[in-house]
Amino acid sequence: MGRWAPGARGRLAEAALELYGEHGYEQTTVAEIARRAGVTERTFFRHYADKREVLFDGAGALRDALVTAVAEARPETAPIEAVAAGLDAVGEVFVGRHAQSRRRQAVIAANPELQERELIKLASMAAALAETLHARGVAEPTAGLAAEAGIAVFKIGFELWVTAPEERELAQVMRESMDALRSVTATAR
Amino acid sequence: MGRWAPGARGRLAEAALELYGEHGYEQTTVAEIARRAGVTERTFFRHYADKREVLFDGAGALRDALVTAVAEARPETAPIEAVAAGLDAVGEVFVGRHAQSRRRQAVIAANPELQERELIKLASMAAALAETLHARGVAEPTAGLAAEAGIAVFKIGFELWVTAPEERELAQVMRESMDALRSVTATAR
DNA sequence: ACCATTGATGTCAGTGACTGTCATCAACGT
DNA sequence: ACGTTGATGACAGTCACTGACATCAATGGT
Structure with missing residues (x-):
């Protein structure tokens, strides 16, 4: 010792x-x-x-899980499907951590400085996701848009999951959120 | 005096x-x-x-322009179209401010703390947008997703506009970005 | 003309986040 | 036994930010 x-x-x-x-x-x-x-x-x-960073130790691992899953999707997979696969992997990371996540989110929700830090972590995930899509051959600005859309789904899905009365599977909630995004953007012009 | x-x-x-x-x-x-x-x-x-806020004096007006345009869209307008109308209004705000925006974005891009502040301003716009859509009768989580998607289009569109070699119309760039988002989310399953 | 009020500013002391620098000391390899 | 390494303590310093009180031009009523 x-x-x-x-x-x-x-x-x-x-x-x-x-x-x-x-x-x-x-x-x-x-x-x-x-x-x-x-x-x-x-x-x-x-x-x-700094005083905020102590709450975000797991951000790097989360980003890695997302990026790895997207990078490993079959080459012919459409961009948005690769993103969905990445969100599935992210969902796995939170299995069994509902109570802990809830506690942490309550702290973050109570303070703007912590929200800022969370947002830049999400932006970092979006940037890494865009880069990974780009490496898969997705052109800009499509890669950036698919990445931002994916993180939007993550944000909404995670919020639904963490505030839900009874525990559900995060990956499942995010799949539903992705479908809702498809629907709302698919409106006929 | x-x-x-x-x-x-x-x-x-x-x-x-x-x-x-x-x-x-x-x-x-x-x-x-x-x-x-x-x-x-x-x-x-x-x-x-604080030291960061001094760069974000216009954020309130920008949010107001967005929200007002969305609220004033015809009631039968689809959510994503109302959002597009809001982005059009936002585009108007930046007419004639390309050089100034470029200068400001360069400063923000050089510092993480300023990026955090920018992100929370965008999140505030997203929240206001979601609330406005909700008031239009759009249910959750669709309202939140449409709002996040709209802000994603704004982020990508603004970045394209501000880094473009020759000046274009922001509203036009954002319309193209919105179309690109539609395309990438519309992939057949 | 006189005076009370108001609002924007100055002055000053204080707290706490964060940094640079040097000292300490157990563990480890040789 | 000894030099090195790495994590920590000790301590002084800077700067963002706040609370409390003083100042003084403008304003409006008497």
Whole structure:
């Protein structure tokens, strides 16, 4: 065992979610989070770039899951179908995490700064998705539009899922949302 | 004439855009902006909630233009067509502002914090748009999806317009983007 | 002309997020 | 035994942002 208890990073993330939930994001100081995790404030900033980032540790993995699934779709798959496959993979990531997601979303919903951070994470997913589609041979601006549409479906689907009274399958909710998007954009001119 | 030169708010916005462009957003302090505008730092924060907000003074008017146009569309207009009408109205707002928009977008593109703020302004437009569609009788989650799709078209269309080598009409670019979205989501299953 | 009110600003002290720098010390390889 | 490495602590500093109070031109009523 080292000089310090291992897992400082995880303890910081846990302490932050607890404190943001208990007293609110603004009312919580980084010093408090660090104290609860048993480290100093300086150590917090060695693990997380800022006070918001501590809630978004999983964003990278989520983006990877999305991009990988899209990249691995059969080459002849239509862009929007590849995106749908990616959203399916994203849905898998959240299996068994409904309660945790709900708790986290409640914290984010209560603070604009956290919403901003969430939005830029989603924008990063959209950018990676567009790039992946482009690599599959989809031209711009179609790739960018398909990516933005996919993230829109994710946003709406995730919100439906996380606020639903009884737990459903996220992938299923997103499939329904994708169908709803198809319908609303398919209106005859 | 008053004790102070009038138009402090406008001078602050101008000074901020200049300094963010000259030295970068991070390297610019609020004290510098205030000095160039001929006021104190405290006065800056009386006009703008924070260092980022000074670049987004027009966001409210933009949202109003969008919402108004959508609300005023003929009742039998399909949701996506009402959204398209809203985007047309948004396009009008930028007529004659291509150079200024380009300058501003360059500043925003150079800094993640400013991108976050831009994203939450767009999210606010999406929320207002969804609410307006809902008031028109569009059910959820269709209203939310149509709104997100509309904002996606705005994002892509605006980016195309602002980075285009020669100036075009924004409303026209957005119409083309909307058509591209229709195409990509209309793929046979 | 006088005076109370109002509104925009200045002044100043304070909090807290975030950074740069150096010291410490267990673990690890040689 | 010893040098290196990596995570952490300690500490001073900058800057965004806020609260509280003072100032003073303009305004409007008397």
